[in-house]
Amino acid sequence: MPLWFARGLRRGVVTTRYPARPDPSAAELPTPPAFRPDALTRELADRLCRVCPSWALTRNGDVLIFDVGACTACGRCREAAPAAVTASGEFELAATDPAHLVKRIPLLGEGAR
Amino acid sequence: MNPASAAADSGKPAPEASPALVASTAHEASTAETADALRHSVSRQFGRSLHIRTLDTGSCAACEQEIRLLTAPHYDLHRLGFFFTPAPRHADLLMVTGPMIRAFDIAARKTYQAMPGPKLVVATGACALGGVYQPDAFTHGTVGETLPVDVWIPGCPPSPLALLHGLLVAVDRLAAKVRDLTFTRNGGDR
């Protein structure tokens, strides 16, 4: 045990300060996509919906409905359309109501309407 | 959809309906209605200490690994007043992972019933939120189908930081910021 005690002292503190202050390791985490409405057309939106493996994206008229809860941040949509989709960098996504997790992204790209 | 109504009316007392289970759905509905009030009063209800029981309803074991890491030195859940307890009898909060396999209904309901009120349910991970599996003969697709969920934590798997945030939201010590996010380029990243 003394051995372990010494190890612990030598090792020091590694505990994160989160939530008091942000944690640097969060930058590496995969995060859901953020869309650029003005780069989104219906065709592109449909392609994104096809690409998404977890039914997180559906198109309703000129609105792309994005279910953050269903999103696994797999990044397929970003690969499909790097210009229109980027990582949001958000990992604090807990919601107290599933409705808060459903986002409506307007399709403003030319040719959208 | 509101979880309460989901639990109540879609609380189609799952295939193996026994009187106890039907009764419990009504019970859950009532608790779920008061869930918000409960979360706001939670610091009064539980002081600053809360005991957590986890429930795996078909996860891929990654969510379990992340939950185990919550007590690791890097995150040290205890400093925030959360503790894990193996006995649902002592648990205030139920962390549910996985898409709620139908074969698991009995166990899930028994675990929930075994918890004393007031109690919270946290759906953890994309499976639990309907991301990976569609409802079918094997799974309900989401946890909300069977249990009255109070907090939803997305992510596949949700990182320990995301879990910490979710737990703090559950006890109302942090605000759920996701409602204000738009996930459009100019709204997504501040």
Place this chain on the structure above:
Amino acid sequence: MTALPLMSGAAAAWGAAAVLALAGGTSRPGIRACCAASGLGGGAALAGGVYSLLSGNSQVVTAGGSVVVGTLQLQATSLAGVFAALLGLVAVATAAFVPRYHDPGRGTALYLAVYNLALLASLAVLVAGGVVTFLVAWETMALLCYLLILRRPRRPEVAGGAFWFLALSETGFVLIVAAFVILAAKTHTMQLDLIASRAHLVPGAWRDTAYLLALTGFGFKAGLVPLHVWLPEAHPVAPADGSAFLSGLVVKLGVYGITLFAFRLLPEGPAWRGVLTMAAGAVTAAIGILYALNERDIKRFLAYSTIENIGIIVTAFGAAMTFWAYGQRLLWAFLLLAGLYHVANHGTYKTLLFLEAGVIEHATGTRDMDRLGGLARRMPRASVITFAGTLGIAALPPFNGFVSEWLIFQGLFQGFRTGSHLVAILIVLAAATLGLTSGLAIYAFVRGYGIPFLGMPRTRQAAAASEKRQPVAGPALLAVACAALAVGAPVVLTVLSRAMRTATGVTLRPVLLPGNLTVIPAHTNFSGFSPTYLTVFLLAVLAVPALIYLAGRPRADSVTVPVWDGGMVAFRPRMQYSAMTFSAPTRVTFDALYRPSVSVSRASDDPAGRSGPVHYESQPAPVFDRYLYRPVIRCVEWLADFIRPIQSGDVNLYLFYVFAAVLVAYLLGAL
């Protein structure tokens, strides 16, 4: 001067009961009549016993007789008073139990007749004032008990069990006779009183020989290890009240014999006699409870627990004798008193438990604990009564076992007063052994009560158990007696201390009972407590949570949910602790004693890991049977082969034997 008349009244009642049984045992009213008479006799015996405790020894009454066998001599002594009172109590309880337990029939008629005569014979043993009377009564009692055990001779094992009883009882009888012959020859009298008064004439060597013979002889009946083997064999095969009688009384008669020799006939003796007795008792206690822990059959379990209790009693007596040798008269008398008190207590709750075992067997058709379970729901009355008895025998307050064992321990803890370090250590060792024993006893009776009464029924019979029309009065009476003997301990001890004054000449009373319901073991400067106040206190403690619940109930709203089972579909009976698994730790710890033979059969040993049933057995080896009795039996058979030629069947040869015998007798007479 009224003890003897009371007892002869009891005898008369029992004789009448026997006649009534023979006459009307084939009908319920007949049985009731018989039991009424028997109970009446019991009451009389109880009264007589208590009276002789208070009044001291009575005069010797001589009746009839002849020059050949001597006369019939009767005397009610305070030493026998405890046993007589116990006999009466057992008789009353059994009388209340029998009518619902036995069905009318010729078998029952004979059985009840034999039973009542056995009561009579036992009483005769207790009031015998002369050697011949004692021996005749003793032998009669033994034979009648043999017939009791043979109630259902066609069942397997019955003959075996009865034979074990008879064989060991007769072996013991020979030794007892030898012991009495030595004393009678050396003191030139057949009257116990005179023997006691002339004991100093007997040379020390002869005295010790006589004592050892008696200890062994009565040890067979009392069940001292290794002479105990008949108990676990005979008790299960006898009817419930029969085995209750065996354990509650017959075994105690063995103890009575030992006290007779150790405290009345030959009180003075060397220290080693006491130490030896004490050691025998301690070993008996430990072995008894250890074997009890590995029995599934309730009655065998209870039989082994009887052995344990006898061990405790004999340890107390042995320690008492040791104290005598070191001049500690106070502790000598005190430990004798404590031992007798334990005799009364054990007789009470052991009778209760055996009667309840009979109830369980009637209700479920089995005595195997691992086939019972969940009886508390189905047989509430039986479970409550049994619980009282269990608390008593597990020596837990506020029941009687606790008081007497506490007294015995307090006596042993004062071993330092002997002054001899070695002996002090030995006495403390004995105390430690008893400590282990009583710890294991609690363990054993948690098991003995919990497995059959709590949990889920393990078999269909257990699930269908019902206590409709099952006897309740008798056991209930005994349960009350258990509580009374504890709560009223100070009173009981006053009575006993009076008896001790007559029996030992030592006055315990002032140090025993300073008026305020407190018990002080012999020396005032050692320790003391009040069973009565303890009971009151415990009840108060129990009341507290009840009050809190009643007070708090309105505020707490509660939801009733099933027991947390890890979310599986349903508990199954096979998922509960069983009697044998509960005692597995002892099998592991005392491996060397049990030498268990383990057999495992597992379908999953199939190379592919294919599924199937599992069977696991761990049987303790019958050590005494294998290493002690088998050799003896073989030896006897071997000798028999030599003697056989003498019985050739030739009449002339037999005539020659007669002639030779007469000749030898004549020559001996002439010398």
Place this chain on the structure above:
Amino acid sequence: MTAVRPGLAGEAPGLHGLLSELGRDAAAGDGPVVTVSVAGPDLEAAVRRLAAFPGARLADVFASGGNPAIRGDHVVLRLVWGLDSDQRYLVTDSVIEGERYPQLSDIAPAAFHEECEIYEQFGIRPEGGKPLNRVALPPQSGPGPALPRLGRAPAEPPAEVHAPHVVGGHAFEFPFGPVRQVGVESLYYGLVTSGEEIVDLYLFTWHKHRGVEWRMRGRTPREALFHVERTEGLGAVGAGWAFAAAAEAALGVDPPGQAMRARAVALELERLYNHAAATAALCQSTGLAVGQAAAEIALERLLRLNAAAFGHRYLFGVVDIGGVRRGPDATALRRELPGAYGELRHAADALLATNSFVDRLEATGILTQEAARRLGIVGPVARATGLATDVRADHPAEPYAGCPLAVAGAQSGDVLARFQVMLAEAAESVRLIGEFLQAGAGPGLTESPEGIAGRAGRSGLGWAESSRGEALAWVALDGSGRITRARLRPASVRNWRGFDDACRSQNVFTDIPIIEASFWLTVAGTSR
């Protein structure tokens, strides 16, 4: 002790004869996978022949076809044999007419688990009518949608595990689960105990069955990969690689070398963090909190390293059909890996110097080499019993073919042996990662996903040495490049069947968590 395996071994004597006897045509080439079709009647003889052959080990048994919708669609029974000495896999496929086939588990006991699964999924069972356990599909409880199967439903439902489970004599069943400790997967233990030692142990593995193989039908391999990774999250790369390799074999594509090295880097990272997690679990099960903390620091650093290198803590989404979707961040790896691994090594050294810890591990949960061979155990568990079986050495694919591999090993087969094997493997993994980075590992796909999608269908077998051992996958595609049958066989499927053997060997209650930690399996992997 470690045994360096030669890069390549000559064909074992008698193998040619055996194969040609089995009807392998010379044209079938000398690829790493030899496919032979055995007629149903000859199956038993062939299995006997192969089971007796020292160089062959039954790696997997599965069925395909038997679609109830198509009339007369017979079930095809496939046996996968690892010809390890020959660095080849042998796949025998036999068409089974009717509902019976020879009792394989009597000849090769390792086949039993699969016999049960095939019965539940395809309704065909071995002759002889020996009891079959329920291993895959949960019991149908009450009304509700009938559970879909890969083939026809069995005539009568299979027996529960060990049912009717009669516990006789002086033993009772200690029920444990399915909801167990905090943060562990759901699993039901039936512990048959005499009060002290464990007499018997059985598992209900069907609680978590999600019908993954059923879900993958009709999807393109790339879509299916998403589910493959999420079948066993702690083995995402191993399973993903095996599946991708199978799909690539079926599609006839050949990923570029740097992509293969990137995969290998991910695979070794997965091995590292799994062994660190197993170490933490061992400390937890032995109640050594300080050791657990130390191991968890290492684990967390390794996971963060994964995120830095591949963008995901559990390396999801690295493997792709025909290559990898992301390349490793070599600089981050070179910078962080030594430190992270150092944590693990220091923790391990301190642990091995802690007697109270080592004593709990020694002679606990012994699995004999005979049992491991009989039950077809793979991975560290098998290596700890002295079986030097490692797919990376026995069936080297790029990039392992190039570099000799020191196969870690131990003899005693107890928990300590498994622990030491894990530590040795971790060291080896670090070395390999260095070599692969040296050789250059980066993103890359053979051709555009669309191009791949159009390929006409064949079938293929894929394999990888995941952190738990040999992971196998078999994929059959239809004309439009969609999956008709995909078989996943993660290592967990194999090693759980060794778990109860290890538990039964002279152990008491408190040893079970230790043994479970040392096996470090997932329920998700075995009940897919």
